[in-house]
Amino acid sequence: MTSASATGYRAGLSWKTRRLLGRVSLLGWLSGALAAVIVEHLLGRGLALRLGLGSIPLLFGVTDILRQPLMIPSTSVYVLLVYLLPIALVASVTAPALNRVAGRLLGMSTWLSIITHLAIAYTVLDLWCALNDYRLLIVKLMLVAVMITLSLNIVNGYMGEFCCSHPGFMALGAYSSSVFTVLFFVDDDVFGAALLPPALAPFLFPLALLAGGLVAAAGALAVAIPSFRTRGDYLAVISLAFTFIVKSFIENLEIIGGPRGFMSQPDLASLPVVFAWTVICMAVINNYVRSTLGKALNAVRDDETAANAMTVDTRHTKMTAFLFSAFWAGVAGGLFAHIMRYVNPATFGVQKLAEVLAMLYFGGLNSVIGSVVGAVGFTLFSEALRPLEIYKWVIIPVLLILIMMFRPTGLLGFRDFDVRKTLSPRDIRERGGRTVASG
Amino acid sequence: MGFVMQNIVNALQWGSFYAVIALGYSMVYSVLMLFNFAHGDIFMTGAYIGFFVSTGLLALSSLGYVVLPHWLILPLTIILAMFLTATVGMLVERVAYRPLRGAPRASAALTGLMVGIILQTLNLALLGARRRTFPLLIETETFQIGLASVTNTRIMIVLVSLLMMLVLHQFVKRTKWGMAMRAMAYDFAAIPLMGVPINTIALLAFGLGSALAAVAGILFGIAYPVLEPYMGMLVGWKAFVAAILGGRGSVMGAALAGFLLGFIEIFVAAVFPSTLRDLIAYSIILVILTFKPHGFFGESYSARLRL
């Protein structure tokens, strides 16, 4: 065989795989993942023991490999058998059938299709987390990270300003919702006996989060009013000052523990709750940025004067976007507080800021899906690379710098997220035999 | 009265650090419109380089390899550290900023932030968790001027900072290079058409900024002789506030804003309960920016993110 034909063969193979994978709809991938977690539930433990792993690898085996490089073969066999094979098999085998199903679902109603997808996604997450408390915690923190990154994307991405106050907004949300729940549902030595029966707590928890979001939005006014008198980099300074102010303010409030932190929040942020809020947040923000308001925001970013001339009320647009962003940061903070069940002001400093900025730019500006990818990727990375100890904080920044060099707006910057397109079936024949890159 | 005098002295010293670090920030910010978030950590690197250079020089002279009078060690340290740190700064520019020249500038800010984290972590990894103490280069003498007690190091720190500002001001105003920098600050797009090499000017801005950071680092080491890998973080962010507060394209503005920040922090702590220092100090900044939305010396301009 000549080398030319070998290349051709390889190209053919890659084309074939791509065609094969290109035919799989989102529903197919989700079913594959569902199959994988079911396999893990049924066989995971036995297989891990047989492979000499001791216990089920947590984050796809990365941690185990980094800690003991000798485990590479057995860990990769585990990942292959439990994750890759079931996903690949189920996805490819059921592709035609699920494409039909996906098409029919979408044909009936978008909502039905969305709900089906979400239900499967939730089941996958729930089953995956059920095996281990650590996974559960990681997933919860990851979902909160998604919310905070999305909210930051509104200001830093869609509005094109550089805002540093999201740790401050998070802190406001975290503390106000914690005070709400502790005041009403917990017998606490500072706030006295519970005002309402604790059984009501899960039902009123959304109110607590909303309260947190509203307080954060009110705090955002303090940043917005001075900063919108002008355009430019002063927002960066004002918002940074705001973060310092909030931190110092909480440190001086003895009643909520000052620097010692505030604890005994009731255990309300279970996985379904966090998942639901994340989905709501994604949906609302996605709708927002695709609406007229969102387009106006982009116009303001690209040229404020021109936008003004085109009848965009720039002041109003910016103000709404900013408060909206702060609101979601506050909600995310509230969830964070109830996951940790302890908050202290030191958590919401410049370190948090660096982390959130990293997630945002890693995933991509101006893109809902980018924020999700950024937050999930960053959280997973920083957990999986723990065995590297201190060098973790060399590897992650280097990685981020490389990404910035090759994709300066982040991995998935400037991509619209179209729900119907994402959920639609991927059938090549229907599109006239073209391989259509999805997304 | 003595209380006020003493606090003016305190604020002058604390403000000079903010001022010199903010100068470095301002150089890069004015010329390239970049938030150089690595600057705080370059300041830390400068302090460590100063530490190693001065300990090395002290060891050499005490072992008798080189004959150095003790008073010469400090100037030598400053000069050597300026060069070395400038090299680090230019390296950072080359590696982390130049490839992103056409990118949104927020992305470049992020690479800067990441470079900063790398500098901190590598320092911790290579040098260990031990804090370093800056060697005693000047015998401290305390004396009373009026009602305030002043040390010779304090006077030196303030004088050196003022000198740095003056030199930089002259450089920017009088030399050809300085003119190119100002031009770049004025109109980034038109400058290459005039035959000014952007990359060289950018390197120069980073080099100068980092050299200033090294001076600040050494002076900081003399005044507060405990070095640790994260020392640049908070100071850096605060100097960033000062740099932007000063206004774009104004070297003196940044320096004055640095002093102002120092004065606000010291006097708030002195007058109000010190637990409320950050709360009040940064609220004042907020109020200042509300009424002076373009900073002190910056011109009114419409900054466009190049997205």
Add this chain to the structure above:
Amino acid sequence: MSRTFMVILCLVALICAGCGSPASTTQPVIKIGINAEMTGDIPKVGEGTKFAAQMWLEDIEAAGGLEVGGKKYKVELVIEDNESKAESAVAVQTKMISQDRVLVIVGPQASKQAIPAGEVANNLETPMISPWSTNPRTTLDRPWVFRACFLDSFQGPVIANFVTEEYGFTKAAVLYDVASDYPKGLAEYFKQAWEKLHGPGSVVAYESFTTKDRDFSAQITKIIGSGAEFFFTPQYYDEVPLILKQARELGWDNPIVGSDSWGSAELVNLAGDLCYGLFFPTHYAAAGATGATKEFIDRYEAKHGYIPDDVAALTWDSMLLVQKAIQDTGEITGDLAKDRKNVRDALAQIKDFEGITGKLTFTEDGDPIKAAVIVRISDQGEFEFYGYASP
């Protein structure tokens, strides 16, 4: 074609799986988790924790394993970095409990990490000892959480009493970090105790700064102006030298009193003669130590080149406490939940334990009853034993 390819892949993988060694039949390993601050604000604390724990492990390995009920078990340490962040401490804690399946956890050290991590340990029913966390909330209402050091509420009065007896002063000043849990708590307890002894208003200046601040001149100027006879500063070793230097430069000549956080060899390295002659209470005095304490200090110094800080000593004691508790259970059943419960009960039972930081008995809350040692920094820069103190 690709389906055939997958089937082949499947077979290969299955064969591989078949070849892998079946579940090991070796005896169970005792795993002990270490949750430490290796990076972040206080890396030195994490380093001391790690070194002390590893020294303990060496001892166990030299003895051929940990003997429990006549059988020797291999011991493994799971050391994780919590980056000095609360959420990281929680993640690490959960990971060690649910994934690594540790029997007992030592750490985190600082209260802001130990409080949330203690919540996790308590909920997941795993015994935990924090060697260094002094905040009362770390162990409050948490039967599974213990600590090896005395509390802020104990140390505050100790210092107030000592200064009153030693110098006979009546006007005190305090300088502390308002953004940090430990200094803030201790400052408050000291203020309370001092005002109880000398009446309201006897703390004439109560000044603060924020973590990572390096300039304290405004605060010290205020303290000097207030007419205080001494000032108390419960800060860590990287701030104390700066405080001492600036106080000297601003013309302060009166004594400065510290807290147990001063107890690091670094302090003398960094502050030099500025700190000679000053007093602070601590868990143990390195200079003039005898017996097991001296042995520990010598070994540590020979290995790592510096005298261990109180964190290392307390970690060492915590490891010994863990060892004793495990041995007291009498047997390792292999049922992790049951073993953890046994270890917790054994820990709660410990009485008059002879540690290198003094004799220790746990109270109901899992806090130790211990005596404090007053240390004077000698003119050679050593931490000299000066006397015992109690509130």
